[in-house]
Amino acid sequence: MFIQKVRDFLNAKLTQHVSAAFSSQGVLAQSITGFNRREVQVEMAEAVANAIDKKANLVVEAGTGVGKTFAYLIPALLSGKQVIVSTGSKNLQEQLFYKDLPALLDMFDLTPKVALLKGRNNYLCQHLMEKELAGTSSMDTQVLDDLLRINQWAGQTTDGDIGGLTAVSENSAAIPLIVSAKETCIGQRCDFYDECFTRKARNKAKDARVIVVNHHLFLADRILKETGFAELLPDSDVVVFDEAHLLPDIAVTYFGQQCATRQLAEIFNKLIEIYRFQLRDAKQIELLSGRCAALLNQWQQALYQIGDSDWRRLQSNKALSILSWDLVKEINALQSVLTGHVGRSDELDDALEKLTVLANKLELFFLCENNQAAYTVDYGHRYLVLRIAPINVANECRKLFEPNVAWIFTSATLQINRDLSLFTQQLGLNQCQEMLLLSPFDYQNNALFCVPRHLASVNNHNAALTQFVDVCVKAVNAAKGRTFILFTSHRMLNAVAPLLQRRVSYPLLVQGQAGKQSLLKKYRQLGNAVLLGTGAFWEGVDVRGRLLSCVIIDKLPFISPDDNLFRARSESIERAGKDPFAEISLPQAVITLNQGVGRLIRDEKDKGVLILCDNRIVNKPYGQAFLNSLPPMARTRDLNKATAFLEQIK
Template sequence: MSRLAERVAAVFAEAGALQQSIDGFKPRLAQQQMATAVAAALQQHGQLVVEAETGTGKTFAYLAPVLLHPKKAIISTGTKNLQEQLFYRDLPRLRDSLAPNKQVALLKGRANYLCIQRLQQATAESGQWSKAVQQQLLTIKQWAQRTRSGDVGELNLLAEDASIMPQVTSTQDNCLGRECPFYEDCYLVKARRQAMEADLVVVNHHLFFADLALKDVGFGELIPAADAVIFDEAHQLPDIASDYFGEALSTRQLSDMAEDLRLLYMTELKDLAQLSRISEKLISSVKDWRLAFPHDAMRGNWREWVKQPSITAAGQRLQENLELLMTVMKTALGRNETLDNLYERCVSFMHKWQQLQDTERNGYSFWFETTARHVILHQTPLSVAERFGRYLQESEMSWVFTSATLAIADDFSHYVDRLGLKPAQTLQLASPFNFAEQAMFCLPRQLPQPHEREMESALLEVILTATRDNDGGTFVLFTSHRMLQRMATALSEHSTRPLFVQGTSGKRDLLAQFSAAGNGILLGTSSFWEGVDVRGDALRCVIIDKLPFAAPDDPLLQARIEDAKRRGIDAFSMIQLPQAVIALKQGAGRLIRDADDSGVLIVCDNRIVTRQYGQIFLRSLPAMQRTRSLATACQFLTQSRQTT
């Protein structure tokens, strides 16, 4: 055992540093095993993959070795919320005990920081905005006078999607970089400097891969070089990496660029009226192109839709206006730094636009998605294994990948292959919770098939029956927004329980209200299947409407299936099934979050017993009691409540 591993083992031992300094800390064998494995990976510059189920204490298990390790490290989390929780809650507790002199830093993407330059521009243009947006701007300006970090996450008075936010934050496209007159005072620059000087930097996966995509060798412009990288919630990495190793262009980017040009004309280049006119034409053609698609938000195969005459014609007009705008801007280069930057954006957008029209290239999925006002084109690589795996092999760093859900029935090969990993060790650690006593899994008998019309009324009856016998709270997790909305309508008519529906409020507020209610029903889709921690009686029943297979019309999935067929691979068993198993494990993991929790997991999909692949789902779930009787499950809810 290395010296670091010995120190880590001592920290987690009985009467060790953590037990002496943290109230309620108790040594756990699985946590000790993970901590020593992480320590070994840090010493050997290796790759370690760890599935640590709920209750293992994986956060402390990787934090302690990183804090005791003398080299610089990066910890990447799945979301900004988890990033903040780690930085403000978990990390300080361990740092104070183990390494009080370690310098730590929190680093987010540029859109999370106030941009002083864009705040001034917004102030100059504010007379054209509605009173509501002007009030938002006033709130920003008042906060700007007292903030030290410039992190807009501090702004509790404004919603995350407030209209003013894109006007006072920067993107990679509109940031002036070192040419900005406020470069030395830039909050993003200050945050990066702090990260460069820190021993431990906490980021999130989106920032990590956005930055990595900028520069294949070493890190890009934000993340400093490090000796080790720890990925928490690492099951998200393959899909996030695919997004950032591809290309995308949205009509919002084009519109924002045109709006920035109009603002520049109004404030600094008033003699370039032609610039303003062509910007308005581009905005108009962007809107016309959106109207060529169906009204409702959707996703589709761009290879097929690009051939439709109406979309081709509208896209051609958009391209002509973009080319004209680029020509006009070129004649004024050198007059203004902001204009020069906008010209570079325009050239980059044109390059991406032309690239995304060439859909005959192999190895990529070409797809699009629409919102109420915009269209986004995507070119996504079907695999990131070669690119990401090569980067890991060429680096001289330690890499740790951990999550509660990585293995498929004790097998890590699906995860390892998707990322091109060559781990020196894989480790699977079971939860210390007593699932056999704390939880029951129920697959109700005589359910219709998931696709049958009768399934909707059957699901409603299951929810009503379960909630009648559950004095605590209930999660109902859906695989589609359509079914969620139909159940929300039905439950508002048939249940008197407090009802919380995804989309009616922010996720954090919705969870807080649900927990405070104590006996509510929360309806959620994908974002509530993971990263949600509700303990105690506030959540005693989780109902899942059906097995979470990806939608068959998902264009990226279709491309991967087509690619698998060409290579003679069974797409269902190698792509669709593993992803669904991981998703179900995540959803099931919402139920038991503490040693004193108890509850029932109900899955309303009889394919678990009628299809051979159902056994893979069952083997991947915790060792709960099992029943086909909904009455037995309800009885368990009643009895377990009486004994707690």
């Protein structure tokens, strides 16, 4: 009884501190010019404080403008507990670490150790850098130039974070050559072990009280803990997932398996190199490695010729099946030979260890025995990635979210039809508090949603394309540029871009011309540009004010029925007597559309028009699920009213 009273007192104390921080006389009001208390923000902050005290699960959809970042950071910091904040994107991760956390720590005069930890491929590897510079004689001129620029930066950086590298393009072919990777790491045998940027970042995280990571890294770390291996992150009291809507799909990756053929090819080449420079008496290593490399290439070429991504269908190809198992047989023979030379070369021992892991994954993929998983071949420029993705990760996730930790999940887009149960079911969250907090913005007066009349069916590609371009031209001219055009497919983007180029005088920025951040920077600088993008621009993009007055979306973002994971999930749902459209397609499309819509109104003073060129949202019964989940914008079917609204935005 006494212990419970103490807990109640401490909870009340944290909640009171949090509430006071948001008051008209509180720390925020004293520190932020023009601060206005938002009731929805305080409601969320108090709920987070309560969840922290009770070590409970909390799921919050916080609409744009709620101020969810401060609503979870302030109670987390004031609690004094060990905190991990996980995000879905690098942009938010860096905003939290470099902007939001320093500002709050300064306001509240707090001094906990804070660390930013990214996946290892975000850090420069000094060993690879030295290796690449030693082999520059046969290198492309542009790659060599970029490597020299990176090497100059390497002498100045303190953390080796590639995010701070501005001297070369983020798409430079040199970057993949010099970033840290598990497959190329040689551990304590490395000459740069003491200076290693990845190791330094990890050591810093272990000492920190507040750690900012991303979902990929967090899940990888939790799964390592489950298997009993050494982990990167300390045990925490509070874990906050921002951009939590991304978690279920990312979890599929980590509870599945993948095997990249590029890694296999690199190991075979490495083994030939070891024979030539270290083990000249082991001719079989060269012969078998060469045969494996040739067979791998032959197998890949056969797949490229077929082009199918569904391994279950591909298995019926007898010639491909024979080739697949011949490859496994040859790799097994190579492993046997390598085992006889264990201990003679550290590099050989390392290569054998990595080959064994990849060979097991390859064989598991070829067997294709799990009916509750999708088996997919992803085609790259030269290599393949083989993926096994489970169709349901709820049970696996449930094991990760252990008791005695406060688990906070938040995003601007979690609900379907005002219901959060789809999200909680996907992650196996049986017991949790759920909150739906509406945006405080005045959507009714500041935003207009237009679905133009007389649209052709989206299935009639030619007619839909012509009409879509016509709508874009009218809207872009009315908005004086200042428009995002978001597409559900690269095919439609590539068809629209050249047609639009001929008909509008405003600058067109097209996804693929440069990296995402470069395009956004140019968009902001120009002030009257039109940006055309697919999935990458539907979320994690924040352009405020009159710079973005119009968002145009080509059609409702339903997942492709050819997606292997979708097909596997659909079959499972049908076996359970349920409807795959209602259970998978519709919910995913609603959340994706909400993300795209969320680009339009980012501030209480923002005004803008959303145009959707898909009349299924008003003609089909399921359209109501989309409408119920969107912000409460004024609506019209009259495109002229939408263009008039745009023309009035100053």
